Amino acid sequence: MKRIARSLTATALVTLMGISALWWGTDGLQAFTAETARRTALLGSPRALPAVSLEDQDGRGFSLQDYRGRLLAVEFIYTRCPTLCRSLGMAFRQIRDHVPAAALGKDFALLSISFDTLRDDAASLRDYGRTYGADGKHWRIARVRSEAELKQLLKSFGVVVIDDGLGGFEHNAAIHLLDRDGRLVLISDIDEPLKFAESVAAWL
Amino acid sequence: MAMNRETHRVARIGLGALYLVMLTPAARTWLEATMTGHMLLQIPLLAAIGFAASRLLPERWQHGLLTTVGGAVPCVAMAIFASSYWMLPRALDAALASPLAEAGKFLSIPLFIGMPLALAWRRLSILGRGFVWSNFYSMLAVLGWLYIAAPVRVCNSYLVNEQVHAGWLMVKLALFLFTWWLASFFIGRQPAPREDESARTSGNASQTHLA
Amino acid sequence: MASHTYTPMPDQGAKASVLAYLVTVAVVLLLMMVFGLLMRMEQARVITMGASWFYELMTLHGAGMVGIAGLAGAAIMWHFLRQYVALSQGIFWANLFLFLIGVVMILAGVLLGHFHGAWTFLYPLPGKSMGMWSQGAAALFMGGLLVIGVGFVLLHLDIARALIVRYGSFARSLGWPQLFGHDDGNAPPPTVVASTMVTIVNIAGLVAGASILIMMLVNLYVPSFNIDPLLAKGMIYFFGHVFINATIYMAVIAVYEILPRYTQRPWKSNKVFLASWTASTLMVLFIFPHHLLMDFAFPEWFLIMGHVIGYMNAFPILVVTGYGALMIVYRSGIRWDMASMLLFLSLLGWAAGVMPAFIDGTIAVNYVMHNTLWVPGHFHTYLLLGTVGMLFGFMYYLGKPDEHTQDALLDRLAFWLFMVASLGFTLTFLFSGKESVPRRYAEHLPEWVPYDRIGALFALLVIAAVLVFIIRFLTRLGRAGRDYPRAPLAYAGTA
Numbered sequence: 001m002k003r004i005a006r007s008l009t010a011t012a013l014v015t016l017m018g019i020s021a022l023w024w025g026t027d028g029l030q031a032f033t034a035e036t037a038r039r040t041a042l043l044g045s046p047r048a049l050p051a052v053s054l055e056d057q058d059g060r061g062f063s064l065q066d067y068r069g070r071l072l073a074v075e076f077i078y079t080r081c082p083t084l085c086r087s088l089g090m091a092f093r094q095i096r097d098h099v100p101a102a103a104l105g106k107d108f109a110l111l112s113i114s115f116d117t118l119r120d121d122a123a124s125l126r127d128y129g130r131t132y133g134a135d136g137k138h139w140r141i142a143r144v145r146s147e148a149e150l151k152q153l154l155k156s157f158g159v160v161v162i163d164d165g166l167g168g169f170e171h172n173a174a175i176h177l178l179d180r181d182g183r184l185v186l187i188s189d190i191d192e193p194l195k196f197a198e199s200v201a202a203w204l
Numbered sequence: 205m206a207m208n209r210e211t212h213r214v215a216r217i218g219l220g221a222l223y224l225v226m227l228t229p230a231a232r233t234w235l236e237a238t239m240t241g242h243m244l245l246q247i248p249l250l251a252a253i254g255f256a257a258s259r260l261l262p263e264r265w266q267h268g269l270l271t272t273v274g275g276a277v278p279c280v281a282m283a284i285f286a287s288s289y290w291m292l293p294r295a296l297d298a299a300l301a302s303p304l305a306e307a308g309k310f311l312s313i314p315l316f317i318g319m320p321l322a323l324a325w326r327r328l329s330i331l332g333r334g335f336v337w338s339n340f341y342s343m344l345a346v347l348g349w350l351y352i353a354a355p356v357r358v359c360n361s362y363l364v365n366e367q368v369h370a371g372w373l374m375v376k377l378a379l380f381l382f383t384w385w386l387a388s389f390f391i392g393r394q395p396a397p398r399e400d401e402s403a404r405t406s407g408n409a410s411q412t413h414l415a
Numbered sequence: 416m417a418s419h420t421y422t423p424m425p426d427q428g429a430k431a432s433v434l435a436y437l438v439t440v441a442v443v444l445l446l447m448m449v450f451g452l453l454m455r456m457e458q459a460r461v462i463t464m465g466a467s468w469f470y471e472l473m474t475l476h477g478a479g480m481v482g483i484a485g486l487a488g489a490a491i492m493w494h495f496l497r498q499y500v501a502l503s504q505g506i507f508w509a510n511l512f513l514f515l516i517g518v519v520m521i522l523a524g525v526l527l528g529h530f531h532g533a534w535t536f537l538y539p540l541p542g543k544s545m546g547m548w549s550q551g552a553a554a555l556f557m558g559g560l561l562v563i564g565v566g567f568v569l570l571h572l573d574i575a576r577a578l579i580v581r582y583g584s585f586a587r588s589l590g591w592p593q594l595f596g597h598d599d600g601n602a603p604p605p606t607v608v609a610s611t612m613v614t615i616v617n618i619a620g621l622v623a624g625a626s627i628l629i630m631m632l633v634n635l636y637v638p639s640f641n642i643d644p645l646l647a648k649g650m651i652y653f654f655g656h657v658f659i660n661a662t663i664y665m666a667v668i669a670v671y672e673i674l675p676r677y678t679q680r681p682w683k684s685n686k687v688f689l690a691s692w693t694a695s696t697l698m699v700l701f702i703f704p705h706h707l708l709m710d711f712a713f714p715e716w717f718l719i720m721g722h723v724i725g726y727m728n729a730f731p732i733l734v735v736t737g738y739g740a741l742m743i744v745y746r747s748g749i750r751w752d753m754a755s756m757l758l759f760l761s762l763l764g765w766a767a768g769v770m771p772a773f774i775d776g777t778i779a780v781n782y783v784m785h786n787t788l789w790v791p792g793h794f795h796t797y798l799l800l801g802t803v804g805m806l807f808g809f810m811y812y813l814g815k816p817d818e819h820t821q822d823a824l825l826d827r828l829a830f831w832l833f834m835v836a837s838l839g840f841t842l843t844f845l846f847s848g849k850e851s852v853p854r855r856y857a858e859h860l861p862e863w864v865p866y867d868r869i870g871a872l873f874a875l876l877v878i879a880a881v882l883v884f885i886i887r888f889l890t891r892l893g894r895a896g897r898d899y900p901r902a903p904l905a906y907a908g909t910a
Contacts, residue, residue: 003275010274011281018285025289033358034297160297160360172360330576331506331569338568342622346629355639382622386615389575390586 035172038158039187046183049156052149054113054142057125061145064111065182071108071203072178073196076159076171078116079128079141084173084190088112089132091175091193096139098197103204110139115161115171117143117150157184179203216260223253227310236300239362239370244377247290247313254318269323276327279320280336286316291347293358300361337385341378348374421681428897429494429813432507436490437810438892439511440483441885443518444803447479448881452874458859459867467547469857470531474556477534478521481659482563484798486514487806488665489570492613494809495606495672500577506569513566520559528552533855535655536560538627538647542635550635557635561628567658568621571614578611585611589696590689602684605671612696613661619700620661624654645712649703656703663765663797664695666805667736670758673812674740676902677755678747682739691731698728705772708781718778725776729769737762748906753822754815756830757808764800764837768793771845786855789848796841799877800834807833807884814891815901829883836876843870 023029031037041047051063064072075092077085092110099108112128114120125141128134134141144150154161161171175196177186188196225231226249235246258266273279289295290313298305321336328336351371357364429437450472456462457469464472493507524530530552532540541553575585582588582603588611590602602608627642627650634640675682704721707713740762749755771793775784784790811826847866852859859867888895 007275007277010278014278014281014285018281018288021285021289025292025295031294033293033356034301034360035356037294160301162361162363164363170357170363172357330579331503331572334572334575335569338572338618338622342626342629345626346633349626349630349642350633350640353640353642355641382619386619389579389615390584 034158034160035174038172039174042185042187046179046181046185047156048183049178050149050152052153053145055122055145056140056142057122057129057136059122062142064178067109067111067178068182069180070106071180071200072182073108073110073200074157074176074178075110075112076115076154076157076161076173077112077128078114078169079120079124080116081168084171087190088173088175089128091190091196092134092139093132094193095175095197095200098194099200100204103201105138107204108138108200110134112139112141113153114141114143115150115154115159116169117145117147158187177203212260215256219253219257219260222249223314226250226253232306239296239359239366240373242296242299243291243370244373247309250310250313251287251318251321254314255322256318257314258319258322266323270327273320273323276324276332279324280328280332282320283317283324284339286312288343290317291343297359297361337381341381341385344374344381345378348372348378421675421679423679424498424676426676426899426901427494427498428899429895430497430504431896432504432511433490433494434892434895435508436486436493436511437806437813437888439515440487440490440806441810441888443479443483443486445878445881445885447476447483448874448878450476450479452871452878455867455871455874457857458864459871460859460864461868461871466857467529467531470533471525471529473855474531474533475521475525478556478560479518480798481534481655481662482514482518484662484666484802485567485658486511487802488613488662489567491669491805491809492574492606492610492665493570495668496574496577496610499604499607500574500581502577503573506573510566510570513562513569517559517561517563517566520555520562524552524555524559528555530556532556535651536628536631537651538631538642538644539634541631542638554632554635557628557632561625561632564621564625564628567617568625571618571621574610574614575618578607578614582607585615589693590684591693593684594686594689594693598686602689605682605684605688606668608684608689608692609664609668609671612692612699613664615696616657616699617661620654620657623650624658627651627654645710648707648710649713652703652706653700656706657699659794659798660699660702663802663805664699664732666761666802666809667732667765669805669809669812670736670740670762673754673758673808673902674743674749678743678749678905680743680747682743688735688739691735695728695732698724698731702728705776705781706785708776708778709785722776722778726773729773729776733766733769737766750903750905752811752815752903753826753830754808754812754901757804757811760830760834761801761804761808764804765797768795768797768801768841771796771848783851784848786853787848788844788852788854791854792841792844792848795844796837799837799841803881807881807888810884810888812901813895814888816891816894818900818903825883826887829880832876833880833884836873836880840870840873840877843867843873 026032027037027040031040049064051065053061053063055061064074073092073095075088077088079085089112092112096104096110112134114125114128120143125143126136129136129139129141144153157176159172161169164170173190174187175190175193176184177188177196177200179185186196186199188199226235226246232246235241261269270276270279290309295305295309299309300306325333348371351358351367351374353371354367358367453462453464454469454472454476457464489510493502496502528548528551530541530544530548532544532548532553536553536557541557542550544553578585578588586592588603588607590608593599593602603611627647630640630642631647634642671682701720701724704713704717705725706721708718708721710718740759744759771789775781775790775793843866847863847870848854850863850866852863852866
């Protein structure tokens with residue numbers, strides 16, 4: 001009898017701990033993948049980002065912190081990308097066309113950052129910008145100057161870039177929004193640019 | 205007895221060495237380079253190390269441990285929960301991204317999956333073992349399907365075709381294990397002679413002799 | 416050469432658990448028969464309940480009948496197998512308990528949630544109801560099936576355990592040493608062989624069924640996890656066909672166990688018997704593609720396999736059992752009472768029910784016949800006259816007051832009514848099928864209505880007969896649990 005009671009208590013305890021562990025490990029059964037986890041983690045707790053030196057398609061140096069006081073949409077790309085980055089480019093274009101025109105440049109800007117620091121030079125960044133109609137002012141295409149800073153930046157955004165074995169990369173593509181204090185506040189799917197534009201309008 | 209102690213010593217050293225080798229950055233990078241290697245090689249190997257290591261503990265300790273934790277049922281429950289956790293794509297990503305999670309993996313899989321199963325296994329009836337097995341391969345098959353059918357890349361650290369590949373491997377493995385398990389019922393063992401007799405006295409429709 | 420002589424076996428009363436199974440079966444069976452009658456009356460335009468109700472009743476009728484066929488088979492198998500191996504009483508109760516939970520979930524899903532995607536829950540119908548039922552209703556229905564399946568898996572695992580403890584392996588409990596080697600006459604009794612076969616195929620079928628149910632439940636809530644519809648259909652029919660097939664292989668144990676007691680002749684596990692059960696163990700697993708013959712998207716070899724194995728599997732056990740029964744009965748001086756008559760009738764019903772399936776299993780015929788009432792004609796013949804006949808035979812055997820009691824006139828009338836009405840009922844289906852009346856239609860063309868009316872009338876008569884069987888069984892419930900001789904000795908045999 002005592003043995004059964006002990007077994008029952010232990011099972012109940014293990015079950016309780018097991019369920020709590022799974023609950024904790026999935027943010028309350030919400031996030032089963034690292035990608036959803038990175039998105040839900042932001043809700044209610046914006047994330048500060050490191051100061052890294054960037055360089056735009058015209059070779060001008062700047063940093064994310066220069067955008068303080070404005071909302072900033074950020075995407076990560078590499079210019080030779082044949083798949084996801086194309087959707088990203090189109091999505092960015094749709095967002096730019098759908099936020100209130102008056103806000104563009106003043107209250108809201110867009111920034112595409114390449115993570116292929118080695119191969120994406122100013123010329124390829126310009127090409128990419130031209131393809132999707134980026135004006136180079138309100139929507140800039142940039143690269144990170146140093147490889148170490150790029151790693152730091154990707155880690156802070158939670159973006160993972162891996163070699164696809166075909167000379168390109170696979171990466172978790174999404175659209176990121178930085179608030180007026182330069183903190184990461186929202187990550188959204190690339191196939192819902194209009195919804196993203198609406199949330200930008202709401203933040204304005 | 206001495207022979208036994210000697211084999212035990214060799215086995216202990218072998219297991220320890222295997223564990224240490226798996227801990228080296230080279231082995232980790234190699235196994236974790238693909239989802240298949242990570243999920244279907246490294247994790248099962250760690251569980252197997254935990255299982256085998258528990259078997260090497262003195263018989264008395266194994267017994268005492270099992271009694272302390274409350275028998276076979278909580279052990280099986282623990283293994284189920286721990287293995288469910290390590291089936292989360294998120295857990296795989298975390299193990300790659302953070303050394304702390306990686307350390308947690310190397311400790312928790314042998315301790316919370318391999319060991320409880322080893323302790324519980326001898327105590328389980330055929331019915332209990334059947335429950336664990338059928339749970340295991342059906343979970344494996346469903347997880348495999350989830351990986352194949354997932355509309356998104358579930359692990360940021362792995363390529364999307366890698367995930368489909370791992371999914372198919374899981375499905376095939378589950379089918380193989382199921383067939384093997386069913387087949388094991390056909391090989392079986394010697395029938396129990398005592399029950400043989402008691403069943404016979406309770407009646408047998410066609411009793412037969414050689415004419 | 417091994418010769419078999421009969422050693423008398425005591426007639427055991429049923430455990431309370433077996434009786435609980437049988438009472439559940441009787442209640443659900445009657446209710447489902449009434450649902451069936453209502454469906455026929457709707458098609459016959461005698462009543463008007465509307466298409467939605469028709470399909471809800473059809474879904475319940477299908478799920479309920481498959482469920483109780485399984486339950487009835489399990490009760491018969493468990494009752495007799497207990498004589499040879501040590502089975503767990505707790506697991507047997509647990510299966511009934513899970514079954515009842517599943518039934519409640521299914522009833523709630525259908526009656527409250529209005530799920531009516533048929534018991535075969537073909538993907539993607541449950542998830543794409545066009546607003547006819549909610550996600551929750553579909554989840555309740557499929558969840559209920561899953562719970563029932565888990566119960567049966569537990570039961571079969573326990574049976575597997577018991578068989579292995581007693582015989583060492585499935586190979587031995589299927590009698591392979593005697594089949595492939597020298598027949599020393601020590602092959603396991605037919606009950607053990609049949610139980611082994613059913614355990615093997617049902618574990619495989621139920622695992623496939625549980626997997627597809629879980630996949631569809633995931634898909635229900637996260638639709639982006641798509642399932643290959645052909646894979647889904649294959650898995651569903653693998654599970655469904657194996658499970659419903661297994662019910663008659665369980666129920667036939669009543670024939671193997673009871674007829675020999677009536678004639679004092681042994682049912683032999685000889686080489687032919689063993690070979691046919693072993694062959695069917697394999698073939699039942701590969702026969703389901705005959706449900707998919709119309710799906711031209713399946714690979715051709717797959718359909719041809721279904722076609723060929725469907726032909727081959729139709730016969731071994733049936734022939735062996737039918738021939739065996741004739742050998743046992745022939746000039747044995749058997750005393751015909753309700754139990755022995757129903758069991759004998761059930762073999763005829765099984766044989767008759769296989770024929771339409773055999774015809775439908777031909778690909779060219781299948782194209783035009785499979786979606787007509789021909790197929791319900793087939794499975795109603797073999798389930799109603801076969802499985803249900805075995806069930807009532809078993810019930811009459813358990814409830815028989817003593818060896819010498821003569822059956823009342825009412826019972827004997829009910830037997831003949833059951834036989835005639837069941838034949839009439841199933842022949843109406845078959846004839847409608849021949850006339851190309853589609854199956855699963857709530858509303859019928861005026862030309863078909865006369866057949867529907869005849870069918871409804873026969874259905875009503877079947878229910879009347881069954882009512883007599885069930886009431887008789889319920890009044891004898893107290894006796895059914897006691898151990899005493901039931902089977903009457905045969906008249907002096909002339910063989």
